[in-house]
Amino acid sequence: MAAVARVSAAEAIAMIQSGHRVFVHGGAATPIRLLAELAVQAPRLRDVELIHLHLEGAAPYAEASMVGHLRMTPMFVGANQRQAVHEGRAEYLPIFLSETPQLFRSGRRPVDVALVHVSPPDAHGFVSLGTSVDCAKAAVQCASIVIAQVNPQMPRVFGDGVVHVSAFHALVDVNDPLPAHASAVCGAAEQAIGRLVAEMVEDGATLQLGIGAVPDAVCAALGGHRALGLHSEMWADGALALIESGVIDNSRKVVHPGISLGTFLLGSRAVYDHAHDNATVLLREANFVNNPHIIAKNPKVTAINSAVEVDLTGQVCADSVGTRVISGVGGQMDFIRGAAMSDGGKPIIALASRTVRGESRIVAALRHGAGVVTTRAHVHYVVTEYGVADLYGKTLRERARMLLAIAHPEDREGLERAWRS
Numbered sequence: 436m437a438a439v440a441r442v443s444a445a446e447a448i449a450m451i452q453s454g455h456r457v458f459v460h461g462g463a464a465t466p467i468r469l470l471a472e473l474a475v476q477a478p479r480l481r482d483v484e485l486i487h488l489h490l491e492g493a494a495p496y497a498e499a500s501m502v503g504h505l506r507m508t509p510m511f512v513g514a515n516q517r518q519a520v521h522e523g524r525a526e527y528l529p530i531f532l533s534e535t536p537q538l539f540r541s542g543r544r545p546v547d548v549a550l551v552h553v554s555p556p557d558a559h560g561f562v563s564l565g566t567s568v569d570c571a572k573a574a575v576q577c578a579s580i581v582i583a584q585v586n587p588q589m590p591r592v593f594g595d596g597v598v599h600v601s602a603f604h605a606l607v608d609v610n611d612p613l614p615a616h617a618s619a620v621c622g623a624a625e626q627a628i629g630r631l632v633a634e635m636v637e638d639g640a641t642l643q644l645g646i647g648a649v650p651d652a653v654c655a656a657l658g659g660h661r662a663l664g665l666h667s668e669m670w671a672d673g674a675l676a677l678i679e680s681g682v683i684d685n686s687r688k689v690v691h692p693g694i695s696l697g698t699f700l701l702g703s704r705a706v707y708d709h710a711h712d713n714a715t716v717l718l719r720e721a722n723f724v725n726n727p728h729i730i731a732k733n734p735k736v737t738a739i740n741s742a743v744e745v746d747l748t749g750q751v752c753a754d755s756v757g758t759r760v761i762s763g764v765g766g767q768m769d770f771i772r773g774a775a776m777s778d779g780g781k782p783i784i785a786l787a788s789r790t791v792r793g794e795s796r797i798v799a800a801l802r803h804g805a806g807v808v809t810t811r812a813h814v815h816y817v818v819t820e821y822g823v824a825d826l827y828g829k830t831l832r833e834r835a836r837m838l839l840a841i842a843h844p845e846d847r848e849g850l851e852r853a854w855r856s
Contacts, residue, residue: 463699464567473550486528554587570721575598628819636663697724698725751810771813811826
């Protein structure tokens with residue numbers, strides 16, 4: 436078998452032609468060098484579509500000067516592309532994370548080129564997709580041209596992301612630090628939420644949690660728990676601390692017992708170093724990790740997700756502020772449903788009662804254009820720093836009364852008047 440060419444970024448990106456649809460590896464695996472070169476070469480291209488999950492780093496490819504040359508189709512909108520989406524230079528594609536691999540494999544969104552970020556090949560020629568498997572494995576299998584940014588700082592992670600070097604058409608060597616996220620600063624509201632949610636977590640439960648102040652606060656409050664498991668679309672430093680302390684030992688999980696399971700990682704360098712060549716860490720494709728029926732096989736699945744706002748009937752908006760898209764559907768519904776079907780499971784929406792601007796996040800009605808990510812039929816628990824509302828099996832009037840009780844005290848009277856009007 437012929438050796439795969441090791442080329443410069445310029446030579447690799449020259450393989451992309453006008454009209455191509457290009458998958459871009461996301462999260463900490465964002466191939467920043469390749470994207471920078473693509474922005475440089477954009478003037479020679481017309482109508483190239485970039486399809487991807489959340490991307491890290493600067494986004495020169497999303498600038499106004501790229502119109503007509505490059506266009507983005509984010510399936511999850513990060514801060515670096517929100518303005519482009521708002522101004523119409525990028526178009527958000529709402530989709531459950533669990534369904535993203537099938538989007539490519541089904542041919543609904545054929546991929547011409549895949550730009551990925553991998554570890555160096557081992558002695559047998561296998562690389563790892565590193566910190567993000569999600570839908571990247573499917574894109575690699577479906578694309579006609581696969582270009583890999585090869586980085587010794589990318590951890591080798593076991594699971595579905597192991598790919599033979601023969602799958603690639605060009606390799607570009609880099610030696611760059613991965614994008615990293617420090618732990619969030621938890622304020623009084625987040626700490627109170629963390630304590631309330633931790634009280635709901637039973638020993639032996641299987642956790643799903645993400646990144647940010649609320650998940651970090653929950654993790655910080657779980658130090659006295661035992662035999663917790665981790666089956667989460669992603670995890671970060673809060674979960675790592677629980678793994679290192681032995682609180683998370685994955686001993687009672689049914690799906691991959693003894694293993695911390697995810698589909699991508701995004702945290703500090705410590706998270707990536709922990710995952711490197713570690714047989715107790717596994718990343719699998721999103722259609723496995725986020726499959727509600729697989730999630731539900733685990734005991735007491737406690738899924739902890741956040742929201743932008745929740746209305747008094749229990750509708751959860753998590754991907755937009757009104758009509759302005761700020762994130763994505765992601766895996767919230769996958770895990771809300773999986774937890775609901777799990778024996779003893781608890782699907783939780785956790786959010787501070789107010790925004791940083793002092794606006795209530797418990798609302799009488801969602802803002803005009805707000806996206807409903809979790810429907811009122813799917814919602815179970817809503818937690819703010821003022822308490823827990825268990826909405827499952829409750830009428831709309833009962834729900835409103837319970838949600839009013841966990842809104843900020845200064846907002847309750849106005850919310851009640853709006854609800855009754």
